[in-house]
Amino acid sequence: MKKIMTKNILALQVCFFLFPLFAFSQTISYTLSMPEPWTHYYHVTQTIKGERKKSIDFIMPVWIPGSYKVREFSKNVEEFKAHSEKSDNLKWEKIDKNSWRVYTNKANEVTISYKVYAFVKSVRNSFLDDSHGFVSPPDVFMYVEKLKNRPATLVIDPYDEFLIISTGLEKSPGSKNSYIVPDYDILVDSPIEIGNQTVFEFEVEGVPHEIAFYGKGNYDSSAVDEVKRIVEETAKLFGEIPYKRYLFIVHLTKSASGGLEHLNSQVLRMGRWNFQPASRRGRWRSLVAHEVYHLYNVKRIRARELGPFDYTRENYTTLLWVMEGFTSYYSGRILLNAGFISPKKYQSNMASHMRKISNTIGNRYQSAAEASFDTWIRYYRRNENSPNRDMSYYDKGKLLGMLLDLEIRNSSGNKKTLDDVMRRLYSEYYKKKQRGFSEAEFKKELERAAGIDFSDFFVRYVHGTEEVDYGKYLSYAGLEIETLEAPSLSEKGAFLGTKVSESSGKLKITRVQRDSPAWNYGLNMNVMLLIRVKIFSKSFV
Structure with a gap:
């Protein structure tokens, strides 16, 4: 018995010794080239060594983190091929819209190659022409599910006239255009600019x-x-x-x-x-501030559903109003603190924002949580009826951020602010627990800072669509709200409740406002207005 145990222990020690050697014997490498950029095609290869499986599935993401819409990046893939050290032409097949299965016959080294058509001008999509190349990695590079967490290398072979490569990836030591990829998630999160x-x-x-x-x-x-x-x-x-x-x-x-x-x-x-x-840089400053704050909120402080990602399907969360809305709220605060806008201008901006929310019809029908969850099917897929039913989680979240900040300051006697909540989320969840948080955990952190229960707030304003009690929250800052009566019909003139476009001298309805006269009397989108009406001596069709 003693002898058998000794053998087992010895075998176990050997297994533990060999395991890391086997694990790290697998290597992944990518190459990217663009020999004819005017054709808008990137050439990509991916090589995997040491996997030795009967088949390997190579997957292209369907979406890019930070933009919550299925974009079907695989539609731009062409001329897919596969080979190994044993065969110049491995058998492969597509098993779904964005997955390629390569039958490797347990080859030690497997290489796939393909082209990607890249000609969309966007921060979310790759682009290539003879002036520059921009690589948004999710629509260029594939991955193997079980190997997503493994390190890789990326070698970029730029077009001869492209002299500069800009990326957040670190260069491999002693190599000009070779980059270290810690894992696939980091690759996805590292856009690349190639040009001059x-x-x-x-x-x-x-x-x-x-x-x-x-x-x-x-x-x-x-x-x-x-x-x-x-x-x-x-x-x-x-x-x-x-x-x-x-x-x-x-x-x-x-x-x-x-x-x-x-x-x-x-x-x-x-x-x-x-x-x-410099006075024209308002949009520039706001955009930069928004994305800079995101490097904390979303990229590190995040809802639990937002990482690790499933790149093959929608990743749902009810907390985009925090991820995006709070970021919009803080971008204004950052510009105020940096001296780009005055306190008076900041107050004016927030007042305008409150008016915008109150006058948005969709605010009465879609909550902040619902808008967050349904972004995959509504926010990025708007139609002519969207203003009647949808509320932006950016806009509503910005407002809720302000309300929560005011409530925390008031309830804690100005000892705590929303800043303290965000710092705790950063230290407790990102740094210590190294994960995202649930809605319940987020609510708990708000209550920890304020010392009060936020259940009613969440029911009414996060999951509900009640009109905000602006007077209550603004009073915490010594401010008052002035409510103006809407002008009468005689004061503002005739109101139909439509938006129209003119074509061949005729007006076509492009939008009908909910509960307007046009809505109530059955006028619809795409209807041509053929009745000529005389109002204030001007003819309208």
Whole structure:
């Protein structure tokens, strides 16, 4: 018996010794090239060594974190092929819309190759032409489910005329265009700009930051200085900077704007001529502040459902009003603290926001929690009836952030604020527990700071659609709300409740407002108005 036990222990020791060697014998590598960028095709290869399975499933994500819509990235994949050290042409088949099964016959080294068509100008999609390349990794690189947490390398072979690569990934030591990929989630969260972009650099608390501008524009170093001030003010809210390096990728366009957050980078689209004079930079500052705050809220402070991600389907949460709405609330606070707007302007902005919420018809029909959960089917898939039924979780969450901040300050005797809640979520869940939080846990942290029960608040304003008692909350800050009566019909003129567009001298209804005269009397979208009515000596059709 003793002899058998000795053998078993010895065998167990050997197994434990061999296990890490076997685990780390598997390697993953990607290559990316763009030999003819004017065709808009990226060429991708992925090699896996040491897996030795009968088959391997390669998967393309259907969505990108931070933008909650199934975008079907696999539709842009072409010329998929597979080979191994044993065979130049491995058998493969598609097993669903975004998965390719390769029959490897237990080969030690398996390589797939394919092309990706990239010609969408967006912060969420990859793009390639003869002026630059932008890589949004979820719509370019595939993964193997069981190997998502394994490290990999990425080698980028840029077009000859593209001289600069900007990405949040760290370079492999001693290699020019080889990058370290800690795991697939990090790869997804690391956009890449390839071209001849203009790069500015600055430091905050010794941490290097880069801004890579693609395209012509009237920006200068003063716009960069503003970004630095925003980063500094945001870091003050949490007391630390949680990354070693940060990258801003800025695409300058004719007019469009937007942004998308990543773990140690962000991608922005901004009007190219909106930097001068400095008074025109309001949208620039707001966009930067929003995405910078996201590096804490969403990328580190997060709802439990928002990571680790399932890239093959929707990831539902009722807390986007916190993730996005609070970020909108804090972006205004950051601009105030940085001196970009005055206290009077800040109050005016919030007053305008309250009016917007109160006058949004969808606010009466969709709660903040419902808007968060249904974003996959409603927020990014709007139609002509959306204003009658939908409420933006960005907008409602921004308002709820202000209300909760005021309530916490009042109930705690100004000893606590919403800032304390966000810092605790950061330290307790991101750093200590290393996970996201549930709605119940989030509510508990609010109650911890305020010392009161928020159940009624959540019933009425988070899961309900009651009109906010603005007077109550504003009084905490010594403010009053002035309610104005709506103008009478004679004062504002005739009201039909439609939006129309003109075509060939006729007016077509494009939207009908809920409970308006047009709504109540049966006028519908796409109806041509053929009756000519004379109002104030002007003819309307």
